[in-house]
Amino acid sequence: MNDQIKDAVLRMAWEDRTTFEEIEKRFGLNEAAVIRIMRQSLKPSGFRMWRRRVSGRITKHRKTFEARRAELKPSAWRDEVSGSE
Template sequence: MPGPELSEADISAIIEMALSDHVSFADINAQFGLSDSEVKTLMRSNLKPSSYRTWRKRVRTFGDRREHYK
């Protein structure tokens, strides 16, 4: 994965932030320097496929309902 080298603790923190409905991709980028596509790649490689699909569906659904979400 391109981007900064991440420790296991960083990866865990990013996953927790990405799973939260209250943290945007911009917040993750500011803290860890990852783009939204890099966060999605990280999530895909660290979550079970069904969990990843559920997360992406939730992000898309909320994004359609709110102007500023993820």
């Protein structure tokens, strides 16, 4: 893996709104591979901070994020917003 790809993966892994699925789709790296790259690239304290941050984020997993968003939007509200009352 070249440095440009590694830097892009590191940047995307730190972003709150970028899911592991998006990283896998773009680079072919599953969650375990991303974790391995982060562990190798960051200082131990930085890696622990990142893991705590990622573990508390529903947005890092597409299924969890989409399920949570659907939960938060009642169907009546969705109808009002879309204009299909």
